[in-house]
Amino acid sequence: MDALLARGSEVGVPSGSGFYVGSTYKIKETGASMTHSSAPNTQVWTTVTTSAFAVTAAGTYTLQITNAKQPGGGSVTAEKTFTVN
Numbered sequence: 001m002d003a004l005l006a007r008g009s010e011v012g013v014p015s016g017s018g019f020y021v022g023s024t025y026k027i028k029e030t031g032a033s034m035t036h037s038s039a040p041n042t043q044v045w046t047t048v049t050t051s052a053f054a055v056t057a058a059g060t061y062t063l064q065i066t067n068a069k070q071p072g073g074g075s076v077t078a079e080k081t082f083t084v085n
Contacts, residue, residue, distance in 0.1 A: 019048045022069060027053055028062035028079070058085050 025034040034050040055061065060083050068075040 019046070019065065020044055020067065022067065023048070024066045024068075025050050026064045026066075028064050029059075030055070030061070055084055059083070 019036075021036075023036070025036070026032065027034070030053070032053045034053055036048045036050055060081055062079050062081045064077055064079050066075055066077040070076055
């Protein structure tokens with residue numbers, strides 16, 4: 001994951017490569033799951049807009065994106081930390 005857009009207490013636009021319809025999105029510290037609300041009409045996405053989440057306190061949070069069904073089995077997870085002021 002290359003970049004992540006966070007505004008105020010919301011996060012939502014991860015960009016990078018390898019996102020797809022089966023990717024899952026979660027905030028590590030709170031366990032909040034997010035869904036993709038928009039993405040390109042292609043097999044593999046480079047940018048995806050997720051649902052927003054709210055936090056009750058300023059701090060550092062981590063977005064985890066997991067892609068299951070990797071070649072040879074298993075899954076892979078990427079993380080990106082961001083700060084909410």
